[in-house]
Amino acid sequence: MSEPKFTENSVPVLALGYRFQWEPAQDCYVLLYPEGMVKLNPAASEILKRIIEKKQTVGELITELKIAFDGADLDDDVYQFLEEAHDNDWIRAE
């Protein structure tokens, strides 16, 4: 396991050249990047949607998600996703 890239105070942003959009033909959100596409599952979509909407810290992002999902215990899932997304070069930490 490499050093975690995200803490409560880091701000995740989409990496250069990536675009997040809804694809009616796929019936899901996707990430588009130079010559490629990633289909996103609903959980990943909920997180990325909020990263695109506004710049906010991971802490704020988690608070927002908890409100949207009835206080679900999702901290670990969010951190795990952010690290994976970072490893895939989809996002950066500011």
Next chain:
Amino acid sequence: MTTTGSEQSKAPGSIAGSLSMDDTSNIRQPLWLLAELTYACPLQCPYCSNPMDFANIKSELTTQEWIEVFKEARAMGATQLGLSGGEPLVRPDIIELITEARNLGFYTNLITSGIGLTAEKAKAFKEAGLDHIQVSFQASSEDLNNLIAGTDAFQHKIEMAKAVKAAGYPMVLCFVTHRQNIDKIDEILDLAINLDADYVELATTQYYGWAMHNRDQLLPLKEQLVRAEAIAHEYQEKQKGNMKIYYVVPDYYEVRPKACMNGWGNVFLTITPDGTALPCHAARELPGMELPNVRDTSISDIWNGSNDFNRFRGFEWMKEPCRSCDEKEKDFGGCRCQAYMLTGDPAVADPVCDKSPHHHLIEEAIAKGREEAAKTEEAAKPLVFRNPKNSKEICGL
């Protein structure tokens, strides 16, 4: 390039691309639209994948016709649009095409030599919604680059690579490698690092079109590849998190074929300058193709109903050893165009596969390349450059 619970496609540039995609579904949608806007090009690269008889194709689609193509493909689910050629910047309506494509929701990729690009245009394209510009290089040094491109282009390309980054795009560089430049791979990668590139694609020449014609002079030697691959991996490690290096493995030295286009008529749709729809950019040369045209048939009818697109879908068309092979769902028997070019039959196994009874043709091609490489400069076959004059002469147009 695999991710959890997701699907990816990656189709390297216009010049010698192969396409790989981890597709878990069976839904056939043209996710990738390659728009070859024109065959006109200021360069003359001898490894060009355009057809040998490109000079014969004159009637280019109009702006409106291209926009209609974009709309139809987008409605069918296409997300990636490659604006390619020839040199797409030759089209005077390029900015209009970018604008329309982006408004439709495409991820727009401009695949260019950089010739005809200016810093102002790079900015204007960005404002029009262009997502990505890929600049191709022929080599890392001015002399070799210009020799291979058949023109003085190198300094301008460097300037344009910088301009692309300055305009806010990721910098994506493509180097097509072959026997004449592969030994410079470290210089190529150093150049990319100096330019602060985000992605570098080291695409081994694949032998279609002009590259096939020049195969004896372009095919790298085994020892060149071993060295290049080791260097590429070393740089990949060192540049991790900084610059992404894609190394496209040359299929002539493999024992299993590439999953060409990720399967015929599966995700990839090419429209040529005159509106011909093809399952891949080399398929025009196959025998028995009906070559449907977007001028008289809808893309949906072509994709779903044409004989051309259905011809090698699924597994029914396969012969042995592919038909009973347990790897057929992985590689689809390889490349139909390569099977045809080497054996005369597009339905046999790609001879790259060592289970193919024609695999010796690959070994012979490698041996011929080695023979050619051993010749003195005077005795060696000259590279045939891709230009209208040679196209007409060779094809008797």
